[in-house]
Amino acid sequence: MRDAALDLLTGSTCVGCSRPGRMLCPSCRAVLPTTAVRSWPSPVPAGLVPPWATGEYADTLRALVVGHKDRGQWSLARVLAGLLAVSVRAAAGPPDGTPLVLVPVPSRPGSSRRRGYDPTGALVRGAVRVLVRESYDALGAALLVSRGGVVDQAGLTATERAANLAGSMCCPAPGLRRLAARRTRARVVLCDDVLTTGATAREAQRALSAVGLEPAAVAVVAATRRRLPEVGTVSPSHSGPPSLGPAPGRG
Numbered sequence: 001m002r003d004a005a006l007d008l009l010t011g012s013t014c015v016g017c018s019r020p021g022r023m024l025c026p027s028c029r030a031v032l033p034t035t036a037v038r039s040w041p042s043p044v045p046a047g048l049v050p051p052w053a054t055g056e057y058a059d060t061l062r063a064l065v066v067g068h069k070d071r072g073q074w075s076l077a078r079v080l081a082g083l084l085a086v087s088v089r090a091a092a093g094p095p096d097g098t099p100l101v102l103v104p105v106p107s108r109p110g111s112s113r114r115r116g117y118d119p120t121g122a123l124v125r126g127a128v129r130v131l132v133r134e135s136y137d138a139l140g141a142a143l144l145v146s147r148g149g150v151v152d153q154a155g156l157t158a159t160e161r162a163a164n165l166a167g168s169m170c171c172p173a174p175g176l177r178r179l180a181a182r183r184t185r186a187r188v189v190l191c192d193d194v195l196t197t198g199a200t201a202r203e204a205q206r207a208l209s210a211v212g213l214e215p216a217a218v219a220v221v222a223a224t225r226r227r228l229p230e231v232g233t234v235s236p237s238h239s240g241p242p243s244l245g246p247a248p249g250r251g
């Protein structure tokens with residue numbers, strides 16, 4: 001009754017199963033991943049630090065990310081932030097007193113301002129709240145900014161993405177100074193909602209390294225399955241296992 005009433009009021013349906021009611025119904029919420037695994041893209045961008053994801057970018061995880069980022073379903077931020085926290089926790093290990101700094105990978109210039117909402121920033125803030133409750137000395141620091149000139153990544157190959165992104169991010173000094181004032185040492189984890197080719201994360205890593213901050217890991221909600229060769233048909237010899245390895249959560 002309650003969900004039916006909600007649907008009448010708001011017209012909302014579950015992003016996972018389309019059942020009328022909440023944007024994520026209890027059944028779909030119950031099967032969300034509770035662990036994260038190392039999820040290397042293929043090919044791996046040279047030097048990329050280990051990327052952690054709660055599962056494959058498909059099904060409910062994909063619907064959550066798309067709903068939040070592209071459809072303005074901002075109330076999904078909370079559940080996505082919880083998933084991001086799962087990945088950060090897996091990347092960082094148990095709390096050991098080392099400050100944990102979550103750095104959001106910046107959106108393309110204009111994209112978040114146009115929407116008036118920063119999806120990755122919102123997830124990082126939520127994940128920090130979760131981790132602080134779990135006794136981590138965690139904080140979010142939006143250290144990176146995107147420069148102009150980057151085209152939409154959709155449809156580009158891994159090589160084209162890397163070329164498109166080279167030098168596209170930087171870490172301005174005021175953000176670094178603010179961070180240094182708050183924490184003199186830290187374990188830095190780059191955060192994003194989705195890892196595709198790893199090119200964006202690698203560029204963010206480069207920009208932090210350029211100012212002397214070496215990220216320990218990348219944490220994302222979901223990672224795309226390893227890509228098969230980019231051109232030509234798929235032969236049986238290419239049908240290897242997905243890059244996420246065994247049991248990428250239950251999602």
Ligand SMILES: [Zn+2]
Pocket residue numbers: 014015016017018019024025026027028029
């Ligand atoms: Zn559902």
